[in-house]
Amino acid sequence: MGVRVRVEGVVQGVGFRPFVHGLATRLGLAGRVGNDAHGVFVELEGGRGEIAEFLVRLECDAPPLAAIERVTVTSGMVHADGRFRIVASDPSGTSRTLVSPDIATCGDCLAELADPADRRYRYPFVNCVNCGPRLTIVRAMPYDRPLTTMAGFAMCDGCLAEYHDPADRRFHAQPTCCPACGPKLELTGAPAGDPLAGAVRVLRQGGVLAVKGLGGYHLSVLASDEGAAAELRRRKQREDKPFAVMVADLAAARRLCEVDDVAAALLTDRARPVVLLPRLPDASVAAPVAGAVAPGTRRLGLMLPYTPLHHLLLADAGAPIVLTSGNRSDEPIAYDDRDALERLGGIADAFLTHDRPIHLRADDSVVRPFRGKAMAVRRSRGHAPSPFTLAGEAPRPILGCGAELKNTFCLAKGRHAFVSPHIGDLENYETFRSYVEGISHFAALFDVRPEVVAHDLHPEYLSTKHALSLPDVELVAVQHHHAHIASCLADNGEHGRVIGVAFDGLGYGLDGTLWGGEFLLADLASFERAGHLAPVPMPGGAAAIRQPWRMAAAYLDGDGGTPAVARRNQPRWEQVTALARRGGPAAPLTSSAGRLFDAVAALVGVRDAITYEGQAAIELEQLADPGERGGYPAAVSRDGGVLVAAGSDLVRAAAADLAAGVGAPVVSARFHNGVSELIVRCCLMLRDDTGLTTVALSGGVFQNLLLLRRTLEGLSGAGFRVLTHCGVPANDGGISLGQVAVAAARDRLACTSP
Secondary structure: OEEEEEEEEEOOOOOHHHHHHHHHHHOOOEEEEEEEOOEEEEEEEOOHHHHHHHHHHHHHOOOOOOEEEEEEEEEOOOOOOOOEEEOOOEOOOOOOOOOOOOEOOOHHHHHHHOOOOOOOOOOOOOOOOOOEOOHHHEOOOOOOHHHEOOOOOOOOHHHHHHHOOOOOOOOOOOOOOOOOOOOOEEEEOOOOOOHHHHHHHHHHOOOOEEEEOOOOEEEEEEOOOHHHHHHHHHHHOOOOOOOEEEOOOHHHHHOOEOOOHHHHHHHOOOOOOEEEEEEOOOHHHHOOOOOOOOOOOOEEEEEOOOOHHHHHHHHHHOOOEEEEEOOOOOOOOOOOHHHHHHHHOOOOOEEEEEOOOOOOOOOEOEEEEEOOEEEEEEOOEOOOOOOEEEEEEEEEEEEEOOOOOOEOOEEEEEEEEEEOOOOEOOOOHHHHHHHHHHHHHHHHHOOOOOOEEEEEOOOOOHHHHHHHHOOOOEEEEEOHHHHHHHHHHHHOOOOOOEEEEEEEEEEEOOOOOEEEEEEEEEOOOOEEEEEEEOOEEOOOOOHHHHOOHHHHHHHHOOOOOOOHHHHHOOOHHHHHHHHHHHOOOOOOEEOOHHHHHHHHHHHOOOOOOOOOOOHHHHHHHHHOOOOOOOOOOOOEEEEOOEEEEOHHHHHHHHHHHHHOOOOHHHHHHHHHHHHHHHHHHHHHHHHHHHOOOEEEEEOHHHHOHHHHHHHHHHHHHOOOEEEOOOOOOOOHHHHHHHHHHHHHHHHHHHHHOO
């Protein structure tokens, strides 16, 4: 009996061919297995019972990193010679195969790394079929060594023997290497000698070390060194935004932060993301972390080592280290060696690098534990490019260009949507260049030639301008907040009509104003604006984003006496209030929920100016008293059937409490509770209007866990089914997926219309 088997999914670079070889050999089957542009093909010859068992075990016993999406079996003649062989890959045809993300070092490789008797003892690039670099070294498909950045390293006899041994876990593992034939470590900017020992000396002497990782360069100092952390901030031009901290193991993490079972699972996940966790009250004594590492926050971003080099560096340093993206503020992470030396030369005192090229940059992923699972804050290394499955087939290939801030792009073909690693803010030229290069690489890697291009409505977004510059494509404009809700639907595998609550900083509205506190009635293809926060002016436009006190002035508009924020900002307060009253281009109207949070943050004294996006709101959440359950009321009216929620009521109530001597933590909590109660009330009114009982929450404001938790409690208690984000961020990092989901749904409708 002969059969041909086609296996599609993440089945290249994960040990699938060796697994098939071993399975077929044990069952006494003849034939062959190989990679091609579609995935893995298998030809089998043998008894009917053995082939049936093979097909069952093919899916049940697949390698841990494999993700089988479809197995197709057809009968036919097979040319076998009595043996089962792994054959050369066939790169021809249209690519439909999937690419594995980069995977943290496995336990077997760590054991070799620590074994003095092993030939890979303390070798910083040990890997096998179950771990190591994947996406960041792939130049083209199929996933074979000549098409990766390992092509320049000819395997020695020992590695070749492992590579060709079906019983070895490096059987056809493409990045296989050892000290005799693989990449070499190098330290520049420090005295000659052992690179790792020299790097540790740099850290212990208070220096800044650049470290080449899987998807780019990081900058590192000892986490306990206040002077070094402050100096890194100065050189990197990053005033306040927290740095991530790498710790050696879970025990070290538990000395710094609250680590429950969920957090432990996230820290040790094969993606090894940065995990945002609450600090322990006495952590500064048990395991000191410099104040300059994460100022103004009760959380730390912790991660465990995910490369052999990280494991060695942490073990030899004997202490937690800062490990932050190798860039200046607003630039993309450096990944090319020459570019890194040029851009980071004024920041790092020394460079710990190696000669294995990185083909695609990928920053670290960031997650937060929430209700027993991970909530993505930034989706990148370790997660991208694992695809999302669209609710329906995309009739034509699609490119979703994403937003301006926290940009990702997304390519879709059939049911697969490939969201890029985190790109960053496109306002920076280097970031925009990285964005364009990334689109080209993904398009080639997944063989997607976009015929439909989805983009934001904002005419000044560079992502929009890029879409408009592309020839011979059909353009689909997707409103920003509709994309947010569609992203949440796609993240949850949903497509039906919902009440969508999209709260964020701002996005271009259908009426040309700046939206951001929206209640939509939406499905994937369409939406209507059913409600919003009452618009207020943004005095100074973008200046009001950088200086939240301006939003306090706009919201109060002379009411509430003379609060402390007004006294701190005299005489500009009266000028800005007058500017808000005049309106016009210098004070555009916005319904932004983000600007509402900014106003209250300035009002309670959190900060009058920010140094990174969302800083005021983040610190306002940190300030809130979690035990306070009271909330400020806000009126909801109707304007032509559209709900209008008075955010100004919340600001004035907060001002009145402050004037009466109520503490800022209580005021912050009552404000958060008031916003959540307002959301629930508006959703109840819309349910009465429409009968809809499912609510989707999206937008960067819902990365505020206090608000999200209170809103979920209220909505669930009122009988709603609530959708929240998990796989893609609620912030603008999920916009590209939403754009693709909308464009695909509209294209399906167009294809079925008479």
